[in-house]
Amino acid sequence: LDIFSTILDYAGAADADQSDGKSLRRFMDGDDTHPYTFNDEYDESVVVLEWDYRSPESNNSLSRDLDSAPAFCLLHKGWKLMMYKKATSPKLDMLFHVAADRYEQQNLIGIHGNDTASADDAIIGKTEHLRALLLEWMHRMDGGDDGNKQYYSHPKSNANEGLGDIMEIGLRQPWRRLDLWVSELDTLWFGKTSYDGNSYVRHEYLYVGRRTPGSVTLESIHVEGKDELFFSLELLSPYSNDEPSSMTIQEHEHVRIKVSFSSTILPPKVKAKLVLKSTAGPDIKIDLSLTVGGSASPPLAPHPPLTPWPTPQPVPTAPTLPSIPFIQPPRECSPTNRCGRCEGHCKSDDECELDLVCHDKDAGGDPIPGCKGTDNSMTEWCIPIEYSGRTRAPSPPTPPPEAVDPIPFVLPPRPCSSTDPCQRCQGHCEGDNECVGDLICHDKEAGGSPIPGCIGTDMSKTEWCIAPPLPPSPPVASLPPTFAPTLVDGAFILTASEAMSCTLKTENAGFKGSMGYCDFDGKEDWIEWENVEVPATGTYEARMRYSSASSRPLELLIDSAPAGTYNVPETGLWTVWDTETLTVTLTQGMQHTIRLHAAESKGPNVDQVTFVPVV
Incomplete structure (x- = not known):
């Protein structure tokens, strides 16, 4: 139906469209009439599939009953919910995170034959969210009180079987019931902003509801954090943009919280949390995360300049120096007895000759750039700067x-x-x-x-x-990075410049990235990489390269699930870098999210995280 309406719209015949469809043109090229309201009007649009074909047979009967197959499928932002129509059906509904599970192998609200109560609160909250979107869609498409319509509120559309789709779907509950469900328990992600001629704006919605007898009262909803002024909140009824008459939610009810971002500049990241206080239990705190760049619709006025951002370095070229054999046996290098090329063991750049750096080896057997031979030890070797992909770290200063x-x-x-x-x-x-x-x-x-x-x-x-x-010592001149070493097959690197929520800095030398390292702003700060592609399912070593003047633990989360804690020892100086390793299990595919979270204290400086498959 929507495709039919879209064709009429592009043909200039939208006024002649008497179907129940709605043109998709707004998604394809923006709303030509009101480009700045694009996100405001269509943010929660969904794809709904309905199938319920039953052919008539003799004796006033149909070929099957209403409950013989799933009847509704709803897709929204990488999630897919399939539901049966009857509230009393014992059959299993299905929820898939198709962004990560493209072949739909894992039903997150229950595996056939298993207890659906095993789903956690976050998954149930997402299921309730999609069901709420389905109910809102049915209300919009119902036709109101027109006796000739009522497609979803009257059982006549189902050959008078059941109570009507809105009632049946609203009462259906094969999964665990919650006193308070929330559509997002960890992070509310903001999509790309639109520019309204004055500010960058984006609207997202948080859904909150109850499925158990009784009621819950929302005592307060607010945003806190250093960027809280960028956000505003509006509490809305489920089926209109009116404010609800009460902050109390009854059984089977839900409300919407419209969270709006607005700023005259587009910051590289925001620090803010939405805090929900209710009578159902402890406060719920949800990170607000902004997608930087882009626009949901073409602006009529030019965008103002974005927040200044470091200019990417030119594409590196491989060095042309010939490789030479290792100098054997290894010896202990020192600042007063520096090692030459392909000589070791060094512990820092100041233990190598001035045109060399100390190579940071990940594991025994790794190839050493510019050196011939195989080294299965953990010896660190001095190599030419142009092979290292970084600058030479200055010598540790004498404490003043x-x-x-x-x-x-x-x-x-x-x-x-x-x-x-x-x-x-x-x-x-x-x-x-x-x-x-x-x-x-x-x-x-x-x-x-x-x-x-x-x-x-x-x-x-x-x-x-x-x-x-005391004022810092003047910086030491250094050469620009020119080459990144090759990794073993199946390994991949997450660099500081790729992190969506990273404060990039460059004042402490020794980092490998072309644009700097990530600096944690304080306790509860985090950095995150989105849409990470894992080449193969298996066990990996997550090797984090860092510097820190004190011991600071750092949590690793993969797809919002805790994967371990780096017990980060101090490196002594911010210009001295070291590597800590955790062993994790990753599944093949794209759309993974990897986060480093400073839960107990301000985190270290993070250069990069290298994931190396364990053979």
């Missing part, structure tokens, strides 16, 4: 003397202010303007962290005024 002598904390703490600023090693301050003179307010990571220039241990979260740090 303390700018000031350490002094004890001034106790007890008091509230500092701009009119009554605190002295050195005194607090609690909330900004540099609350400290005397050139002193700064120290940004403490956790209770018990050392406070520079202050004597004693402080287990509280008090922020103290301290002397400003």
Whole structure:
């Protein structure tokens, strides 16, 4: 029906369309009349398939009953739900995440013969979300109170079998019932923005409902985080854009929360969470994640310039230096007795001659760029800079003397202010303007962290005024990266520049990427790679290359599921890089999401994560 309406629309005969279809032109080239409302009007559009052909037979009977096959199929943003029409049917409905399971091998709300209650709250929430979208579609297509229509509200459309599709689908519940279900429990993803001539805008919807007897009250809904001002919320009824009369949701009911993003610039990532408080239990916090770039419809006015972004480096070319044999046997290199080309064992670049770098080997047996032979040990070898794909790290500086002598904390703490600023090693301050003179307010990571220039241990979260740090040493000139080494078959690398939510920085030398490394902003920060393609199912070593001045654990999540924790030891300096490894299992295919999450403290600097198949 929609294809028929689309043809009429393109033929200029949309006014003559008396069918129940709706033109798809808005998806193909945007809404020509209202381009800026494209996302606002059509964000939750879905594909619905309905099949219910039953041929008449003798004695006023039909060839089959209403419950003999699934009757509805709904597809929405990579998810597919198939449902039977009868509320009382014991048959199994099916939910597939077709973005990751293209051959539909895993029914997420129950395997035939198994208990459907095994599905977790997130999967049930997504199932309820798709069912709610199906109900909304049936309400739109029903024809209202017109006695000649009522296609989905009256049983006459099913040869008077059942209660009508809206009632049957609304009551049907072969899966576990929840006091409060939410369509997204981890992250609400925002699609590409539209530009309205002034701002970049995008609207997404969070669905919330209840399937058990009784009621639940939504006590508050708000956005928190440093980018909260980019977002606004609107609570809507399920079948209209009116505000619901109550914040209380009864059994079988749901509401929609319209979450709108608007900004005059397009940030590389946003830091914000939607917080849902209800009488059903603990607060639910959902990350708001923005897809950077692009537009949902062609703008009439030119886009303003985006947030500045590093210029990609030219395509690298392979070096032309001939390979030479390893220098055997290995010896211990040092800054005072540097190693030459294809000589080792080195631990850092300053232990190699000035035109060389210390190669960071992933495993014994890995080929060493520019060196002939096989090395099955874990020896690190000095190789030419042009073979390394990175710059040479500067020599570790000699620690400068303390700018000031350490002094004890001034106790007890008091509230500092701009009119009554605190002295050195005194607090609690909330900004540099609350400290005397050139002193700064120290940004403490956790209770018990050392406070520079202050004597004693402080287990509280008090922020103290301290002397400003000494200016950094001038940067060391370095050559641009020219070559990336070849990986073993089946391995793949996730680089910092590919992460959707990464704050890229370049001030600490030694990183391998062409655009910098990822810097974690603080506790609960995360970086993420989307649509990762895994070449083959199997076990992989996830080798994270990092630098850190202190020990900082980092969680690895694959497709939102915990896959392990990197117990990241300190490397001593931010210019010294090391590798930590976790063993994980990956399934073949695209659309995987891989996240690093700093749950307990600010995370390390992350250069890249290399996934190497375990043979």
